[in-house]
Structures are given as C-alpha cells and as structure tokens.
Amino acid sequence: MSTLLEITELQTHFLSERGAVKAVDGVSFTVNRGEVLAVVGESGSGKSVTGLSVMGLIDKPGKVVGGTMQFDGQDLSSLSPEAMRQLRGNRIAMIFQDPMMTLNPVLRVDTQMIETLRAHRDISKKDAWTLCRDALARVGIPAPDERMRSYPHQFSGGMRQRVAIAIALLNDPDLLIADEPTTALDVTIQAQILALVQGLVTERGMGVMWVTHDLSVVAGFADRVVVMYAGEVVEEGPVDRVISQPTHPYTLGLIGSVPSRNKRGAPLTQIPGSTPSPINRGTACRFMPRCRFAQTKCEEHPPLIESATGASRCWFQDEVAAQSREVA
Amino acid sequence: MVFVIRRLLQAVLIALVMSVLVFAGVFAVGNPADILIDPEATQTDRLRLIQQFGLDRPLHEQYFIFLGNVLQGDFGNSFVFNRPALHIIFERMPATLELAFAAILIAVVIGIPLGLWAGLRPNAFSSKTIMAGSILGFSLPNFWQGIMLILLFSVTLGWLPVTGRGPVGEFLGIRSSFFTLEGLRHLALPAFNLAVGLLALVIRLTRAGTLEVMPQDFIRFARAKGLRERRVIFIHLLRNILIPVVTVVGMSFGGLIAFAVVTETIFAWPGMGKLIIDSINVLDRPIIVAYLMVIVLVFILLNLIVDILYSIIDPRIRLEEAGQ
Numbered sequence: 178m179s180t181l182l183e184i185t186e187l188q189t190h191f192l193s194e195r196g197a198v199k200a201v202d203g204v205s206f207t208v209n210r211g212e213v214l215a216v217v218g219e220s221g222s223g224k225s226v227t228g229l230s231v232m233g234l235i236d237k238p239g240k241v242v243g244g245t246m247q248f249d250g251q252d253l254s255s256l257s258p259e260a261m262r263q264l265r266g267n268r269i270a271m272i273f274q275d276p277m278m279t280l281n282p283v284l285r286v287d288t289q290m291i292e293t294l295r296a297h298r299d300i301s302k303k304d305a306w307t308l309c310r311d312a313l314a315r316v317g318i319p320a321p322d323e324r325m326r327s328y329p330h331q332f333s334g335g336m337r338q339r340v341a342i343a344i345a346l347l348n349d350p351d352l353l354i355a356d357e358p359t360t361a362l363d364v365t366i367q368a369q370i371l372a373l374v375q376g377l378v379t380e381r382g383m384g385v386m387w388v389t390h391d392l393s394v395v396a397g398f399a400d401r402v403v404v405m406y407a408g409e410v411v412e413e414g415p416v417d418r419v420i421s422q423p424t425h426p427y428t429l430g431l432i433g434s435v436p437s438r439n440k441r442g443a444p445l446t447q448i449p450g451s452t453p454s455p456i457n458r459g460t461a462c463r464f465m466p467r468c469r470f471a472q473t474k475c476e477e478h479p480p481l482i483e484s485a486t487g488a489s490r491c492w493f494q495d496e497v498a499a500q501s502r503e504v505a
Numbered sequence: 506m507v508f509v510i511r512r513l514l515q516a517v518l519i520a521l522v523m524s525v526l527v528f529a530g531v532f533a534v535g536n537p538a539d540i541l542i543d544p545e546a547t548q549t550d551r552l553r554l555i556q557q558f559g560l561d562r563p564l565h566e567q568y569f570i571f572l573g574n575v576l577q578g579d580f581g582n583s584f585v586f587n588r589p590a591l592h593i594i595f596e597r598m599p600a601t602l603e604l605a606f607a608a609i610l611i612a613v614v615i616g617i618p619l620g621l622w623a624g625l626r627p628n629a630f631s632s633k634t635i636m637a638g639s640i641l642g643f644s645l646p647n648f649w650q651g652i653m654l655i656l657l658f659s660v661t662l663g664w665l666p667v668t669g670r671g672p673v674g675e676f677l678g679i680r681s682s683f684f685t686l687e688g689l690r691h692l693a694l695p696a697f698n699l700a701v702g703l704l705a706l707v708i709r710l711t712r713a714g715t716l717e718v719m720p721q722d723f724i725r726f727a728r729a730k731g732l733r734e735r736r737v738i739f740i741h742l743l744r745n746i747l748i749p750v751v752t753v754v755g756m757s758f759g760g761l762i763a764f765a766v767v768t769e770t771i772f773a774w775p776g777m778g779k780l781i782i783d784s785i786n787v788l789d790r791p792i793i794v795a796y797l798m799v800i801v802l803v804f805i806l807l808n809l810i811v812d813i814l815y816s817i818i819d820p821r822i823r824l825e826e827a828g829q
Contacts, residue, residue, distance in 0.1 A: 234728055236720070266731030273729075278722035283744045283819060292740075293730040328820040344730060 181249060181352055181384040182208040182231065188243035189223070189230045198455045200226040200239070202408035205481075208352065211382040213375070215399035215416065217389060217431070221452050223408040224388045228354040231386075232271050233261040249351065267297040270345035274357040276338035280329035286313075286340055287325040293347050309347065316343040316373060335366035342370070346377065353377075356388045371398050392435055396420055404428045407452055407463040414487020424489040424498045426468045432501075462492070470496060509809065516805040520798050524575075527794045528568050536560070537584055537788040558584060571794070580798070581791035585784070590791040594777060594799055600670055601776030603682055604768070605761040607696035609754060612703040617750065620711020621738070627716060635708060642705030651698040651771040658694060666691050668773040695772040699765055703757050710753060714746035748819050755811030759804040 189201035201223040208214045218224045230241050231253065246253040248269065253261070265271075273279045281289060290309035294300055300308075306325070313321035316339040329337055338358055345353060355374070359367040375398060378385055387399060395402055395416060402419045404412040404427065412425040423429045430448035450467040453459070462468070462475040474492045481490045491497060531537075538555050546554075555561050559570060574581060580590045623632035659667040670682060670691055682688030718724060719742065727741045728734075766778035773779070777796060784792040 232729055234725060262731050262733065264731070265729055271726075271729040273722050273726055275722055279726040281723045281727065281741050281745070282821060283748075284741070285820075292732060292736065296731045296733065296736070330821050341726065344726075348731075 179210050180207050180247075181210045182386070183247040184227070184231070184244065185247075186244040187227065187230060187241070187246065189226050189235060189239060189241050191239040193238065193456075196456045199408050199458070200455060201230060202458075203244070204405070204408070204410055205244075206403045206410060206413060208384045208386050210351070210384050211378060212401065213378060213385040213387055213399045215387045215389060215395040215402045216405060217392060217395060217402055218405035219390055219431075219452065221407075221455065222405040224390075224405050225356050227405070228271065228356050228386060228388050231352075231354060232265055232269060233258075234265075234271075263297065266293055266345075266350075267348045268350055269352045269354065270348070270350040271354040271356065272338070272341050272345045272358045275361050276334050276341055276358075277361070279341050280337055282329055284328075285325075286327055286329065286332075290325070290340075290344055290347065293344050297348050309343075312343040312347055313340065316340070316346075317369070318343070335362050335369070338362060338366075338370060339373070342373065349381065350383065352384045352386065354386045354388070357390065359394060360389070360391065367394070392420065392431055404431070407458060408455060409463070409490065410481060410488075411464065411490040412487065413481075413489075418486045421501075422498055423501050424484070424487070424494040425464075425491045426470050426497050427464050429497055429501050430467075462490075464491075470500075512805060512809055516802060519805070520801045523797055523801050524572070524794055525568070527797050528571070528790070529564070531788055531790045531793060532564050535788055537790060575798075580795040583784075583792050584789045585787055585792075590795040591799075593780065593792060594796055597775065597777045597780045598799075600774060601762055601765055601769070601778060603692065604696055604699055604765055604774060604776055605758060607683075607692055608700035608703065608761055609758060611696055611700040612707050612757075613750075613754060616704045616707030617711050617743075617746075620708040621715055621743075623708065624712040624715025624719070625738070627712075632712075636712070639705040639708045642701045642708075647698065647702065648767050648771055650701055651695075651768060654694050654698055655771070665694050670775055695768050695774050698771070699761055699768045703754070703761065706753060706757070707750060710750050711746055714749060715742065718742050718745045744818070748815070751814050751818060752811055755807055755814065759800070759807045762803055763800045 184207070185205045187201050187204045188199070191198040191200055204223065204227055206214070206216075216224045216227065226235070226239070229235050231246055231248070233253065233256075235241060241254060248264070253264075256264070280286070287306060287309060290312070291302060291305040294305045294308060295302075310321045310325055313324055318324050318336060318339055324332075329340070332340060342358070353374070359370050362370065371394065374385065374387075377383055387395075389395060399416045402412075402414065402416050403410055404419070404425065406427050412419060412423065412428045414424075419428060420432060423432060427448070430446075433446040434448065436445055448467055453463055453466070460476075460478055462471070462477075462479050465471045465475040468475070470491075470493050472493070477492075479490050479492050481488045482494065484494070489497075537558070538551070538560055542551055542554055552561075559567055562570070571581060582588060583590050583593055586593055619635050623635045626632050655667055658665045670688070682692045724737060724741060727737045732741075762777070764778070765774075765776060766782055768774065769776045769778035770782055777799075781793065781796050783789075784796070
C-alpha cells in the first residue's frame with residue numbers, strides 16, 4: 178500500500194489572549210491508499226482540528242504553526258490558497274458530523290451538488306446535473322431525479338448525510354476525511370453509512386481518515402487506529418491489536434468505558450478526571466493525573482515508542498499490555 | 506388564497522377603526538370652521554360654509570355620511586382645495602414613493618456591502634468605524650441630519666440644490682426624477698436623509714447575520730467542496746442573511762412612506778408627508794382621513810408582499826404552509 182497522506186509533527190495552535198491553545202501539538206501519522214485510518218479520542222483531543230488542518234480550513238485565530246503534511250508528494254502547507262482550493266473537494270474531500278447543518282438550508286440539493294463539480298472542472302450544467310443525479314442514486318437515495326430538486330429540510334438526517342457523502346465523492350477524491358459523520362445518526366443508519374463508505378474504499382482504492390470518539394464504530398470498519406489525547410498521538414497500531422491489547426493506559430480506559438464490554442449490573446468503568454488545559458500542559462506525561470499506572474518516571478514526558486505492532490506514548494507500555502491481556 | 510382574503514379583511518377592519526379614531530381625533534383638536542373661514546366673513550357666509558361642509562351635524566352623523574360616501578369610493582372634498590381628497594393624495598403620491606424607493610435603494614446598495622465587510626472582518630479598524638457610524642445614523646435626530654446635509658452639501662460645498670423636486674423625466678410611461686440628471690440631484694439629499702436610519706439598520710442586520718452564519722458547518726462544508734470564496738460569500742452566506750434583511754426592508758417601506766413627513770418638510774419635497782402636515786395645520790379632515798386610510802392599505806399590501814418574498818427566499822416556510 179502506498180502512502181497517500183503523511184503528517185509529520187503537525188502543530189495547530191489557536192492564539193488566544195491567555196496564550197496559545199495547542200489543539201494539535203506534534204501529531205504524526207500516515208494514511209495509505211485503500212485504507213481506513215480511524216483517529217480516536219475524546220472531545221478536545223485535537224482529532225477534528227487535525228482533519229481541518231489537512232483541509233486548510235482552520236479558522237482564525239487558529240493556525241498551522243509547524244510540521245509538514247505531504248499529500249501524494251505535495252507539501253500542503255507550501256501550496257497557495259488557490260492551489261489548496263483546487264485540491265479541496267476535488268482530491269481531498271471532507272464530511273462533517275452534523276448532517277442537519279452541513280447542507281445550506283436555503284439552496285436546493287442540485288445547486289449544492291452542481292457547484293461542487295463546476296468549481297473544479299469545465300462542465301456544462303446539464304452534464305453536471307446528470308452526474309450529480311447518478312451520484313445520488315449511488316449513495317442509495319430513492320427517486321434521485323425528484324430529490325435533486327428538493328431542499329435539505331425535506332430529507333431525514335441519514336439521507337442528508339448520504340447527500341453530503343455523495344457531494345464529497347463527486348470528484349472522485351483520493352482522500353476522504355470524515356469528521357464523526359455517523360455520531361448524530363441512529364445505529365441502523367450508521368451501519369448503512371459505514372457499509373457505503375467501506376464499499377467505496379474497496380471499489381475506488383480511496384484513503385479514508387475517519388475521525389470518531391466511538392470505538393465500536395472503529396472495530397469492524399477501520400484498518401488502523403490512531404488514538405489521540407491532549408493534542409498528541411498516544412497510541413497507534415492495527416485495529417485488532419489496539420482493541421484486543423492496548424498498550425497505552427488511555428486506550429485501555431477508552432475500551433473499558435464501552436458499556437457493552439461490562440457485565441450486566443456491574444458499575445460502568447470510567448476514566449477519572451478530565452483532559453488537561455490545552456494552554457499549559459506542563460512537562461509531565463499528559464495522561465499522568467488520570468493514570469493508574471503512573472509512577473515518578475511519568476514526570477518526564479514520554480516519546481512515542483515504536484514497537485513491532487505499532488507505537489505507544491507510555492513508559493510502562495509492557496505493564497499496560499500485560500494488564501490488558503489479563504482483562505481479556 | 507385564504508391567507509390573502511384573511512389579510513384583506515384585516516385591512517378593512519383596521520381602516521375602519523382608523524377612520525373612527527381620526528374622525529374623533531380631529532374633532533377633539535378643534536373646529537375646522539374656526540381656521541378655514543375668514544374671520545372677516547359675514548355670519549351668513551359662515552353658516553353657509555359650515556352647512557356646505559356638513560359641520561353643523563352631530564359628529565356621529567357626519568361620520569356615517571362619510572362612511573356611506575367612502576363605500577361609493579368618495580372620500581369627500583378637501584376643505585382647502587375643494588377637490589376630491591383622494592385625487593390630491595394621489596397627485597402627491599409619486600413624489601413620496603420615489604423618495605421612499607430611492608431611500609430603500611441607498612440603504613440596501615450601501616448597507617449590505619458595508620455590513621458584509623464589517624461581519625467578515627469584525628476586528629478590523631474599518632469595521633469598527635462602520636459600526637460606530639451606524640450608531641450615529643441611529644441616534645442623531647433625523648431632522649438635524651437633514652439640516653446638516655443641506656448645510657454641508659448645498660450651502661458650504663454648493664454641490665446639490667437645497668430644496669424642492671427637480672424636473673421629472675418619462676421612461677416607459679413612468680414619470681420620475683430618476684430619469685433626469687437635475688431630478689436626481691434634487692433627489693439625492695432628501696433620499697439619503699430618509700435612508701440613514703434604515704441604512705444603519707441594514708448594516709447592523711447584515712453584520713449580525715454574517716457573524717452568525719459564517720461559523721456554521723454549511724459554510725465550512727461549502728469551503729471543503731473547494732468553492733471559490735466569492736461563491737461562498739455571495740451565494741451561501743448572502744442567501745441566508747437576506748431573510749431578515751428582506752423582512753426589515755419590506756416592513757420599513759411603509760414606515761418610510763408614512764414618516765417621510767420630516768424629510769419632506771425639511772427639503773420642501775412636494776410629497777404626501779408635506780401634504781399631511783399642511784392639512785393637519787388647517788384641520789383639513791377629509792385629507793387627513795383619506796391619507797391615513799391610504800397608509801393603512803400600503804402597510805397591509807407591503808406586509809403581504811414581504812410574506813410572499815419571504816417564502817421565495819426561505820424554502821422551509823413554503824413547506825410549512827403546504828403542510829397546513
């Protein structure tokens with residue numbers, strides 16, 4: 178599998194009066210062609226900001242202040258705004274969390290689809306219309322001819338997300354960045370959307386960066402997982418290994434927090450505490466205050482330590498792995 | 506359709522209530538006979554005139570006679586001009602409509618771009634200047650602004666005429682100041698004076714709308730589709746902002762017509778506002794009543810038009826109506 182996107186030491190900060198909010202603080206990972214990479218983490222871990230950084234869609238006062246993003250051999254941060262625009266929606270597409278909010282409420286679906294084609298290539302409105310209608314049909318929208326003329330509020334949430342996916346895939350992108358696109362949907366709709374994207378990955382060899390906080394989505398769907406915590410990657414590896422045998426206490430806690438894994442009636446496990454302030458995170462391991470494995474060594478911020486089955490940012494990853502084997 | 510009929514019935518009811526209030530109001534203010542009839546006139550002349558105007562009858566009788574005539578399309582003759590009140594009002598109406606229309610044009614054409622600018626760069630010095638200016642537009646008294654405009658542009662700079670309406674040109678059968686240069690020069694100051702309040706409002710509405718819509722996901726998604734910034738702002742953003750702006754502008758149109766009184770008085774603009782002030786001064790009741798009825802009708806019509814426009818701009822409203 179060839180590398181499609183390679184992020185190295187990405188730093189995206191938001192400048193506030195109280196100091197720089199380091200939303201993404203030295204993140205590195207790769208997405209390969211034909212692969213689904215899940216980026217997992219809780220709110221504020223920097224996973225969405227990472228996706229938006231790749232798109233060049235960080236709003237002020239945010240800014241990519243360091244690191245590189247190589248997309249298919251091009252350095253994204255060196256591109257002009259116009260070159261970046263030509264890439265967006267064309268070779269890199271993105272879908273968002275809330276399907277109720279991603280489509281413009283006052284424009285018809287056909288307008289919102291056709292403009293996506295015409296922003297990137299010279300095509301007549303009529304040809305564009307036909308392509309868009311077919312795209313709607315492909316994502317499983319019934320009666321696409323009529324639906325083209327509808328407004329977003331005339332669709333259900335799941336249908337809207339299908340429309341958004343159809344729009345994202347119109348220009349046959351190499352990379353799809355999905356920012357929790359199924360979080361706002363019913364479980365049954367969620368399964369349909371996942372199957373749809375999975376089909377597109379095998380069919381087109383597209384690379385997918387699937388941002389989510391839901392490990393149960395990741396399990397059957399992703400190839401590899403990157404776990405983020407407090408603006409950095411804390412664990413990375415193939416999905417089966419990460420779920421069955423996590424080597425970072427945060428990942429272990431995440432997996433433990435999935436209710437279905439607990440016995441009926443037993444108290445639900447949770448990770449105590451909350452994420453540290455993104456302005457001043459100190460020099461210790463960022464997970465230390467919430468970690469039951471913490472020792473004095475953890476006063477020193479650990480590097481991402483590579484192993485045969487991925488990487489973990491923990492001084493005691495062998496102990497964590499041993500513990501997770503025990504739980505399993 | 507039911508909606509339109511309901512609206513029209515409402516209009517009739519409001520006009521009826523209005524006529525009673527105005528009738529009683531003018532009666533309470535004073536007796537037109539005292540003002541209109543030459544104090545030197547003989548007693549017989551005086552009585553003859555009072556009889557001719559019907560002022561010798563009790564108020565309720567006068568009112569029902571008036572109502573009966575209105576149902577036949579007759580609003581009575583002006584006491585002053587001794588011509589049908591409605592005719593006099595319609596003669597003056599084009600000048601006022603022209604003024605109000607020019608004011609709306611100024612408010613929209615200048616207000617939306619300025620509001621967009623201020624909304625897209627909320628922290629820039631230029632934006633803060635625009636917003637400070639809009640507060641002045643709101644809070645400085647309109648008549649004072651008018652006098653200052655005359656002082657600056659007519660007296661000091663001598664660029665524009667002081668008062669009055671210029672020659673009208675004809676285009677497609679419409680006679681208006683818009684079609685002659687001199688007419689436009691006369692129109693500029695009063696139209697701007699009338700526009701200032703609405704202009705300030707449009708700027709603030711557009712800016713608030715921009716600040717509200719820009720952070721929304723659909724703008725981000727529009728950018729993620731690779732659309733050019735121009736299209737994101739002028740299609741995706743503007744279409745959403747237009748909803749409140751159209752409402753306010755439409756509603757204000759009636760207000761501009763009804764309350765052009767101040768501007769028309771300052772600039773001696775020969776419109777309905779000037780007419781109504783003159784008529785109130787001499788208690789010319791038929792004109793006052795007819796004028797207010799016309800204004801009520803204008804308001805109701807405008808509200809109707811705004812409702813229709815609204816449903817064109819915002820598709821969600823169409824569905825709700827169909828669902829009823």
